[in-house]
Amino acid sequence: MANSLIPANGGVNPINGLPIQRHVCVVYDNATLQILATADTHNRADEKATDFYHGGTDALSSEIRYHDKNVTPNMLVGMKMSDFQFFVENHSHPLIQNPKKLDGLTFITELDSVQLAFIESDNSKLTDMAVMERGHLLDFAVMKDDQLVGAFAFDVDNYMTEAVINIDHVYVNPVYQDTDIVSQMSEKAVELTAANFNIFPSKLNVNVDQFMENADEIRDQFIKDTKAFHPLTQIDGDTESNITVVKDLDSVHALYIESGEETLSELATVDRQCGTVLDIAILKDGKFAGGFAFELDDNGDHIELELTYVYVKPELRGNGLASRMSRAACDAISKTFDNAPECIKTFAHIESDGGWIVCDKVTQLLSERYPNAKVTLLDENTLHISP
Numbered sequence: 155m156a157n158s159l160i161p162a163n164g165g166v167n168p169i170n171g172l173p174i175q176r177h178v179c180v181v182y183d184n185a186t187l188q189i190l191a192t193a194d195t196h197n198r199a200d201e202k203a204t205d206f207y208h209g210g211t212d213a214l215s216s217e218i219r220y221h222d223k224n225v226t227p228n229m230l231v232g233m234k235m236s237d238f239q240f241f242v243e244n245h246s247h248p249l250i251q252n253p254k255k256l257d258g259l260t261f262i263t264e265l266d267s268v269q270l271a272f273i274e275s276d277n278s279k280l281t282d283m284a285v286m287e288r289g290h291l292l293d294f295a296v297m298k299d300d301q302l303v304g305a306f307a308f309d310v311d312n313y314m315t316e317a318v319i320n321i322d323h324v325y326v327n328p329v330y331q332d333t334d335i336v337s338q339m340s341e342k343a344v345e346l347t348a349a350n351f352n353i354f355p356s357k358l359n360v361n362v363d364q365f366m367e368n369a370d371e372i373r374d375q376f377i378k379d380t381k382a383f384h385p386l387t388q389i390d391g392d393t394e395s396n397i398t399v400v401k402d403l404d405s406v407h408a409l410y411i412e413s414g415e416e417t418l419s420e421l422a423t424v425d426r427q428c429g430t431v432l433d434i435a436i437l438k439d440g441k442f443a444g445g446f447a448f449e450l451d452d453n454g455d456h457i458e459l460e461l462t463y464v465y466v467k468p469e470l471r472g473n474g475l476a477s478r479m480s481r482a483a484c485d486a487i488s489k490t491f492d493n494a495p496e497c498i499k500t501f502a503h504i505e506s507d508g509g510w511i512v513c514d515k516v517t518q519l520l521s522e523r524y525p526n527a528k529v530t531l532l533d534e535n536t537l538h539i540s541p
Contacts, residue, residue: 162240164221175219178227180235184212187235187249192227197423200408216241216404244402255334259303261342262295268305271295275302279323283307289320292346296339303327306339310350316357319347323363324372331489336368340375344383354384365522368485370399370478397475398437399482406445409435413442417463421447428460432486436466436479443470446479446512450490456497459487461513480515487516488523498529 163173179199181191183206190206190213193199199215206213218230219240225233235241242250262268272284272295283293289309296304305325311318321343326335348354358380362373377389400406407422410433421433428449435445444466451458466475498520502513517531 158237159239159242160220160222160225160237162219162221162238162243173219175221176227177217177219178230179215179217180230181206181213181215182235184214187241187247189230189233189235192230196404196407197411200411215408256298256303256330256338258298259335259338260297262297263346265291265293268293268295271297271302272305272307275305275325277305277325280305280307280325283323288322290350292343292350294339294342294346296335296342301327303330304335304339306343308343310347312351312355316359317347317351317355318359318361319376321360321362321366321372321376323366324368336372337375337379340372340379343376344379347380348383354387357388360389364481365519367488367523370481371485396439397443397478398440399478400435400437401482401486403431403433406433406435409437409442410445410447413445415445415465418445418447418465421463430490432483432490434479434482434486436475436482438470438475443467444475444479446483448483450487452490456499457491457495459498459500459516461500461502461516464512476512477515480512481519483516484519484523487520494524495527498524498527500529500531502531 163175165174166172167174179193179196180189181193181199181203182189190211191199191202193202193215196215196217199217203213203215216235218235218238220238235245236247236250262271269284272280272293275281283305289311291307291309293305293307293309295302296306304327305323306321307323307325308319308321310320324336324339326333360373360377360380362369362376366372380387380389400409410418410422413419426449429451431447431449433445433447436443445463446461446465447463449460449462451460464476464479466479500513500517500520513531517529520527521529
């Protein structure tokens with residue numbers, strides 16, 4: 155991150171524990187990132203963005219969070235979103251250089267050396283990968299300054315014109331969790347896959363251990379990199395390649411409101427009175443397909459999860475979307491933890507059609523990811539939303 159960026163906050167308020175920062179709703183030009191207008195609410199920002207769009211400008215609504223006594227809200231118009239640390243670290247755009255890309259990496263691909271690095275890592279899962287009987291191994295380790303920063307354990311079954319890729323485990327050193335190393339490893343994995351074939355297969359099946367943290371994101375990234383490398387390859391069994399999970403809260407709530415679904419629209423606009431809102435939305439073929447509204451509170455000795463509302467469009471139910479959302483929810487929850495939790499108390503407050511199954515799946519996945527934690531699920535079911 156460049157030193158010239160306006161910081162996202164000025165530290166933490168010692169009284170309430172919240173970041174010291176301004177929150178301002180804005181409208182910006184997506185082509186130039188120039189701020190076109192500010193607004194009092196997200197809804198008003200959406201309206202202004204629509205007006206600009208109808209006027210021929212590719213405008214988007216969002217928010218910025220910053221701390222700089224010399225920058226007042228009435229000075230924002232004319233500035234650029236790329237001036238702000240908060241935007242740069244939370245958005246991808248051609249005008250933004252990726253501050254999270256790691257330099258100085260060494261990729262170890264010689265199998266004996268890789269397995270030795272796995273064993274010496276003291277990571278039990280990597281140790282298992284090093285000694286386990288698997289397919290044709292393409293494992294590699296990533297080093298930086300003589301330290302293991304990442305590992306990608308995968309194997310391939312080659313059937314000439316068709317191949318099966320099994321991504322068994324992806325490890326990121328906790329120090330580098332906020333970097334772009336998974337993307338860098340995925341690109342390397344595709345490169346090694348290509349080197350394994352005389353002719354790149356025309357058909358590929360990609361399997362990922364679904365109990366692995368961020369399994370969906372890793373699979374999607376690998377498929378994306380594969381298609382970029384060899385666009386003609388058909389990704390067989392890619393039933394979820396047309397499914398996108400949206401996690402940016404502004405975008406999620408805009409989708410909730412646009413969906414016209416009454417409960418999601420309400421949850422997008424009310425003050426939820428909780429620690430962290432972690433709502434997600436899911437798109438199928440680029441169109442809104444469902445939403446999962448949930449919140450998290452860290453109470454020190456235990457984590458409380460409020461699984462508030464699960465919705466899948468009726469015509470899309472039974473296509474695995476709810477299962478996809480439950481896995482994505484676990485990924486979002488896990489990213490809030492600095493350390494493995496000891497106790498997770500999960501409450502299902504509103505059960506929509508099939509909602510209890512999703513809540514139960516979230517609890518199951520959390521139990522598998524954190525085997526030493528006490529994970530409980532309580533059905534409060536104070537409201538029932540009809541299908």
